[in-house]
Amino acid sequence: MKKTVFFGALTAAGLAAGMASAATLDDVKARGSLNCGVTTGLIGFAAPNAEGEWEGFDVGVCRAVAAAIFGDPTAVEFVPTTGQTRFTALASGEIDLLARNTTWTMSRDVDLKFEFVGVNYYDGQGFLVPKALGVTSATELDGATVCIQTGTTTELNLADYFRVNGITYEPVPIETNAEGQQQYLAGACDVYTTDASGLAATRAAFENPGDHVLLPEIISKEPLGPLVRHGDNEWGDIARWTLNALITAEELGVTSENIEELAATPGDNPEVNRLLGTEGELGAQLGLEADWAKNAIMAGGNYGELFEDNIGENTAIALARGLNAQWTEGGLIYSPPFR
Amino acid sequence: MSTLTDPPKPGFRLSQLIYDTRYRSITIQVIALVLIVGAFWWLGSNTVNNLNALGKDFDFGFLNSAAGYDINQRLIEYDNQMSHGRAALVGILNTLLVALMGCASALIIGVFVGVLRLSKNWVVSKLMAVYVEAFRNVPLLIWILLIGAVMTESMPQPREFRGEDATQSMILGDSVAVTNRGIWIPRIGFSNSISGEEAVAPIDGATPVASGGADWLLILGVLALSLIAMRVVRNRADKIQQATGDRPTTWYQQVAILVIPVGVVMFALGATIVAPYLKGFNFTEGTHLRNSLIALWVALSLYTGAFIAEIVRAGIMAVSKGQSEAAAALGIQPSRTMKLVILPQALRVIIPPLISQFLNLTKNSSLAIAVGYMDVRATLGGITINQTGRELEGMLLMGAFYLALSLLISGGMNYYNHSTQLAER
Secondary structure: OHHHHHHHHHHHHHHHHHOOOOOHHHHHHHHOOEEEEEOOOEOOOEEEOOOOOEEOHHHHHHHHHHHHHHOOOOOEEEEEOOOOOHHHHHHOOOOOEEEEEEEOOHHHHHOOOEEEOOOOEEEOEEEEEEHHHOOOOHHHOOOEEEEEEOOOHHHHHHHHHHHHOOOOEEEEEEOOHHHHHHHHHOOOOOEEEEEHHHHHHHHHOOOOHHHEEEOOOOOOOEEEEEEEEOOOHHHHHHHHHHHHHHHHHHHOOOOOOOHHHHHHOOOOOHHHHHHHOOOOOHHHHHOOOOOHHHHHHHHHOOHHHHHHHHOOOOOOOOOOOHHHOEHHHOOOEOOOOOO | OOOOOOOOOOOOOOOHHHHOHHHHHHHHHHHHHHHHHHHHHHHHHHHHHHHHHHOOOOOOHHHHOEOOOOOOOOOOOOOOOOEHHHHHHHHHHHHHHHHHHHHHHHHHHHHHHHHHHOOOOHHHHHHHHHHHHHHHOOOHHHHHHHHHHHHHHHOOOHHHHOOOOOOOOOEOOOOEEEEEOEEEEOEEEEOOOOOOOOOEOOOOOOOOEEOOHHHHHHHHHHHHHHHHHHHHHHHHHHHHHHHHOOOOOOHHHHHHHHHHHHHHHHHHHOEEEEOOEEEOOEEEOOEEEEHHHHHHHHHHHHHHHHHHHHHHHHHHHHOOHHHHHHHHHOOOOHHHHHHHHHHHHHHHHHHHHHHHHHHHHHHHHHHHHHOOOOOHHHHHHHHHHHHHOOHHHHHHHHHHHHHHHHHHHHHHHHHHHHHHOOOOO
16 A cells, blocks of 8 residues: 555656646755856857856846846856757756857747747857858859858758758858857858857957958848747746846946945936836846846846857957847847736 | 374465465565566656646657758768757768667677687787777776877868978878868769769869669669679589588689679769868868767777687687697697687687677667767757757657667677577487
């Protein structure tokens, strides 16, 4: 009898462990850290630094979410994923949040059952070629060998672009950005194609970045953003509004420097007060502390600070804000109001 | 007064299930059965629960939707508008290709090295020992990566072949180009193709040729007929030898039967050698052996060849020394002793472990992931799963494919094994 109960309990426990749990926030809190999926290494977006600490633009999103939950931006376990493993890792529950310059597409949202919580970088697919090749336009690439990361939207865009333009190419499938960089520099492919931001970041790591050019064609829309599993809307809300908090903070002029001062006492701007928890109940509605947004912003600064520190014009990657400027400055970065 | 007590009543107690040898084995089997059924039930219900929790269904319809991605090495016609099922088939054929090439070359390497390792020449046998130990004791993945890296990093780029002052040139009479994107070798085209394909000139001013599949089938058919005819000639020679003791010389007949019909057919089809040449970014025409194929094939052959060499050596050593002494006593030349006496007996020992080496090689070909070879794991088990989110279906299909392939190989080899067994009376 006891044995039957024991096996019954074992089965039930196994079932419970095997099932992708619905309450992700509870799981994360119980674990004491956030499992965040990032790239295997793309300078500026997510890569370990000399001390082995992960840093970058996507890493900043992970740290902000962890800070919003725990008040501690270091409570993150980074899980490096490739283009092919990332969705399986998220769907199986191995990671809670995927921040891996992943393009928001309809089939990923609807068919793969993921929920994109916003866009943190508006990108497009570009081509990187050596200057010595003498190519000035992507339409001159007939017959070229192209390095392409498998399992990405860029792979599909590339196939479409060459078919529509009636030119051929030879794909060299690669798994990671590091592998692509090595193949490209060895000349095993003429062209390396991925998101333009990724190309800029990759080129910045070259010995002679000046020997390589980005072709003028941007052949696709690539809105990159963090995503979570379908089915746990509360968890999706936390990720979405953490990202929105970073964006709103930049819009309202809340930076990591003045945030202590602004959060100490309720100020003149009611939206700043609501954002920083000195007024209203927004944190409690998410199931978090009142100062969740303050912690998230303090983790790495607001959206603009994250951008400038990791991929902005003063870094080696030197990306201009362009489409990723605030809507008030002619860009597409826009957060719904905190109310 | 009776000293006999009544025999104990044959009552059944629960403890007999464990302590009574009549029942114990049944008890254990029932418990094992329940555990196994329970484990499978748990796996099944866990899968169903997880699929429900994720809101996913179980459906193979994705195989009919457009794949959308390109594959560099295609043995059959394929473009990115064809279905995921077709892409999976392209991957399956690529797996079969590298497995077949690997098995053939590993067998050849293995037999040569295994025999040479037993050589009385100290240098030869030690060299073979070094090869066997080096390849057997370093993981296959490292060999694949190493060969891939050597090809990519140390070979010249195609553009170094271009221009008046090219730093590189093609080898073997301008017919083979070795580059860091693979090796281009000449191919055979047919100017009078029977495949109905339109013949195109590979380069301006050359004879138009088509590379029809039907032509190759015809040539293979003629070759098969020639082989059968050669067998007939040999059987006749055997009969004469048994009747008269003299074996007629037949080698020139056999060579003629092998070469002439195929030669005539190829001439009639207008077989032309088409050499690769540089055009645009890459070489064109000829057959392109990509780096990924070369790295995977060479590494698989050398690695498995080392194991096969040991199996062959063990098989030869298993044949009693008395056999070769008896052969010598009968006056059989040493060179023929190996072929007529030792190897036929060694084969019985060699074949069973050889089967598992072939199976290993076939399954190891999925390490193609390391060099981006587009095998079934890369198409069905990689990109397709990633684009459609059908992990469970894709993995099941891929597992079923490898299982079927392995069973097929071992079935075929077991048949061969039976045919080489000692026919005992």
